[in-house]
Amino acid sequence: MRGLIDMANHLIGSSTVIQNNGGVYHEEISKKSFYLQKSLLSPQEISSIRDEIQDLCQDIDKTKFYTSNDYNNVLRVADIHEKCLSVKKYVIQSSQINTIASKFFGVDKAPKFDKCSYELKTSGSRDRDIADPLKENVVHFHFDRSYRVFKAIVLLKDIDSVNGPFQIVKGSHLISYGSWPQRLKKYLKYFQQILGFKNCHKIAWSEEKKYFDKSDVVSLTGKAGDVFFVNTGAYHRGSFVDKDREREVIWVYCYNENFLKKILKRFSIFK
Ligand SMILES: [Fe+2]
Secondary structure (H helix, E strand, C coil), rough: HHHHHHHHHHHCCCCCCCCHHHHHHHHHHHHHHHEEECCCHHHHHHHHHHHHHHHHHHHCCCCEEEEEEEEEEEECCCHHHHHHHHHHHHHHHHHHHHHHHHHHHHHHHCCCCCCCEEEEEEECCCHHHHHHCCCCCCCCCCCCCCCCEEEEEEECCCCCEEEECCECCCCCCCCCCHHHHHHHHHHHHHHHHCCCCCCEEEECHHHHCCCCCCHEEEEEEECCCCCEECCCCCCCCCCCCCCCCEEEEEEECCCCCHHHHHHHHCCCCCC
16 A cells, blocks of 8 residues: 555655755756766766776676677676675765665665666667667667656766767656646556556657657766766666767666565566
C-alpha cells in the first residue's frame, strides 16, 4: 500500500517529499526532473578516481566489458565502487550525494544505491541518420519506471554537445506534464509497463511529438566534477557521441523498488 501511495504521490508531482534547506534543489528537480550540482567533486578527487580506474582497466579483459550497438561503443564496469576505493570514498560515501538521495525519496536515511558503474562511451561505426530507434535502446527517449527513479551522473570529463550528453525532457516525470493527448499516451505506457509489456516505455523518433514538446528537451552539459541528479521517471536518453569524442562518467542508480513492484515483476507474464 505504501508503494501505491508513493507512486501516486510521484505521479501527482507531490512536493511533500523534498523538505530541505536547499531550495534550489527542491525547485529544480521537482519541476525540471534534473538538478546540477556544480563542482561537487574537486579536480584532485576526479583525478584520483580517473587514475585508479585507468589502473584497473589495464588489468581487466576489456572485451568482457564492452557493449556495442554500431552507433556507440560503451565500456561499462559495474560495481566500480567495490573495485576503486576513491569512487567509494568520493561518490558513494559523499555526504552531499547521500543527502540529495534521501531528500529525493523523502526519507531520513540515504537509501542503498542499487548500482554504481563506470562508463566510457565512444562513437560507433554507423551513421546516426540510419539508426533504427525501435531496435536500438540508447538513442531514443524512454522512461525507466513509471515512478520516481534516482540517478546521479558524475562527470569525469567535460561534456558538451559533441560528447553525447544525457538528454531529458524537463518536467515530464509529472503526471501534469504536456497536453491532454500527450498525458493520456503516457498514462497508457505507465499502465502497459506495470503489466510488463516489453519495450512499451520507448518512444520511436517519429512519435516523439505525440509525447512531448521538443522545446522541453535539455542536454546536460557540464564540467568534470559536476554532478547531475536526474529523475528518470521523466523521458530521457543518452545522445550520440560525435566521431573521435568520448563521454566518461560514473552512474549511481537508486530504484527504491517497492514490494508491490517486485511482486508484479515476478509474476509478469509478458516478459
Ligand atoms: Fe534510461
